[in-house]
Amino acid sequence: MTDETDAATSDEPGFAGFEPAPAPALAAPTPYRVLARKYRPAHFGDLIGQDAMVRTLTNAFTAGRIPQAWMLTGVRGVGKTTTARILARALNYQTEDGGGAPTTDLARFGIHCKDIIEGRHIDVMEIDAASNNGVDNVRQINDAVRYAPVSARYKVYIIDEVHMLSAGAFNAFLKTLEEPPPHARFIFATTEIRKVPVTVLSRCQRFDLRRVDASLLVSHLSGICKAEGVDAEDEALAAIARAAEGSVRDSLSILDQAIAHAAGQIMLDDVRSMLGLADRARIIDLFEVVMKGDIAAALGELRAQYDAGADPVVVLTDLAEFTHLVTRLKLVPEALKDNTLNQAERLRGGDFAQRLSIRVLARTWQLLLKGITEVKQADRPVMAAEMVLVRLAHAADLPTPDEALRMLRDGSGAMSGGNGAPSSAPRPPSGGGNTALAARPVLASANPMPAAMAAPRAMAQPLVQVASLEDVVALASQHRDITLKIALERDIRPVRFEPGRIEFSVTSGASRTLATDLSRKLKEWTGQTWMVAVVTAEGGATLREQAEAEKDRRESDAASHPAVKAVLERFPGARIVDVRDPRAAASEAPAAASSEDEYLAEAEPLFDDSEPDFDGIDF
Structure with missing residues (x-):
């Protein structure tokens, strides 16, 4: 039995802990297996990005608190079916001498492990609910579950895409699921957890498998490349991880394709051309010219990327992703420490975050989301994408609702263009108007406007200089x-x-x-x-604290004056109430006389002092 098991597992290079046995000289060549199957996890230690679930299951098996049913949910490719097989292996773990018990310590293979992992064990049934979704199919399961397993400890039913079952099938499942035979266990997997009735969910122990973090996915891909003897750039692997969107299976499929495409070292340009991705630096360049309102340059850059093989939908999607990144950097500056960001994203994204307002970024995001849908439905995607960029450049400086109301109230809205300036005002050469990086949406005057572009703004409202x-x-x-x-x-x-x-x-x-x-x-x-x-x-210090400190200094200086000292000594109990600069008092006098109801003088801070408000000395 030992020799057969070792021999059976020796051709599985994806399983940890086994040395491949030397192949016979005349053996037929082993058929190629895709990376997603070759490196499929065989035990809980191989799972990546699911630490919370692994910890819970480990504690449950150690304490003997094993439920009758599990519900695994998550996006495609995060390991739902793989986890189900590992669970079935853990339930039926048995050593060659007949010993063993349910355990999560699966470093060594038992007598049932290989067949379970490969999906061909007689007591572990994998059922596709998409093609077996009727009441009759569930009735067959209900009838078969009463019989004891053939060779394993438990009879395990793995039902994939369980949300595809009909309402009648779910109802037929309820009684068996609530009180199954002691030798039966159920493991459900689904990508649409909301479509599963709550009556089923309440009978299962639920685990939400998370998307795998991009940095963790890059490390995983790097390890597989080393095992395969493939040289790959870190930036190329990062691009693959971003394209996979947290799915391990998708990342391995893309890596498999990239190895064949590159036929050598996997470079970033190979991944871009293979997936139709745009150069990240060029996406940032496109973002900048759009925010500046340079429509001619934006259309030229989009066309250049299209001619290089980039999909217009992918270009706009990358543009929306970079817009989200800039917004995130603006609101969460600590995001600059993210290791998945390249140098261009970190430096230029941080600069845009300082210069652009949330209003502009939010509007850009909304326009891009709407534009991506339009481009997907258009007969000529590149033309639709160009019109999206035109809208972006022109809409970047539209007034907010409060600005529009103020324009209407002031009477300037009836004859003004989109930016509040008169419609006859000269436009920039590119036709982009006073756009995000050229005028108002920039964080004030950190980058002053050109005079030609500031003129229309000045016609609507004069600028006020504020320096302190x-x-x-x-x-x-x-x-x-x-x-x-x-x-x-x-x-x-x-x-x-x-x-x-x-x-x-x-x-x-x-x-x-x-x-x-x-x-x-x-x-x-x-x-x-x-x-x-x-x-x-x-x-x-606050302005009030500064004024009070200045007041205390003046009183201290006045108290040290010989004449004031003489008065204070002559009249015991007298104290200094206020000391004012004669020059300031002289300048305030005409203003106070000109208007009795004038607001407090600007040179004097407004305080709620408890002291009497008169000059001189209190006797």
Whole structure:
């Protein structure tokens, strides 16, 4: 029995722990087996990316808490059927001397293991629910399950794509599934878990198999390439992993095809040409020219990629993927540490994340999603893709709803174009308008607009220069926004201030919407888009704290003056209430006299002091 088992397993190079036996000299050549079958996992240690499930099953087998049915769900190629076979092997593990018990320690093959893994054991029945989905098929299972297994410990039924069963078939299964014979176990696999009735789910122990992480998939592919003696670039394997979308079987199928396509070392260009993928750097170039509104360059780049063999649908899909990456880098800067990102994605994606607003990125994503569907349905996909790029370039600077309402209220909307400027205003040479990387959606003036493109914007609303937080407070005072002015002076600890970008930390009790409110007000007051962010870094003193420190300094200086000292000594109990700069008081006097109901002077912060509000000394 030992010799037969070893000989039977010796031609399985995908099984760990077995040395291949020398083949007979006149043996027929072994037929080629695709990588997905050759390296199919044979035990739980071979499974990748499913650590939570493996841990749960291991603990369950160790404790003897083995349920009568499992439900395995997940996308295609993540290992549902393979896991089912490993479970059947674990249930029926038996050594050559007849010993053994259900276990997850399957490093060595038992007497039933090879047949179970290859799907040809008499007591482990694999049923395709897509072609056996009727009540009669389930009735046959119900009748057969009562009989004891022929040679194994358990009779195991593996039902693949179980969601394909009809409603009647599911109902016929319920009683057997709830109270099966002690020698029977059921393992269900499905990609559509929502189509499985809850009455069936409640009788099973459910495991959701996850998509395999791209970095883990690259390591797996690299190990297989070494085992096969194939040299492959890491970037080529990363492209294969991205194309597989977390499916191990898909990645191995693509790798199998890439080995045949390259006929040598697998290069990134080989994978791109084989799958019709566009160069990642060229996708980023296309994204940049679209955001700049350079339609001519965008159409030329798309046509060049199409002539090189790239599918227009794939180009737009990659463009949408890069848009998502930029959005993610903007919201989660730690994503730059992702090892699956190449140098171009990390550097240029981070730059775009700093320069583009969420509004532009979200709109680009929506237009691309709609455009991909249109391109798939079009008779001439490349033409449809070109029109998508045209829409992207022109729509990048459309006004938001609040801007559109303000235009209508101001009377400028009736005669304005898509960007709020008069329709007769000159357009850029490319026809793209004031687009994302050229005008408003850029994070303010970090990249100033060209004068020719800023002119139409100036016709609609003059730009206001803001160079410091004090200027922002002055703007709030000018527009009589008392609430915001108080918050600016009391709650903001400045960290970074530059044109178009404000970063600050906040004091306890600050409004949660302070950054959003300030960004909206600055855009309304200055005509530019500002990035206003609350950061965790420790900021400086608030304007109120600075003013109070200055007040204390003036009082300390005044108290040290000989004349003031003499007065304080002459009148015990007297104290200094306020000390003002005579020049500032002189400049404020005419303004106070000109309008009795004028708002508080901009040079003086607004405070809620408990001290009496008069000058001089309190006797």
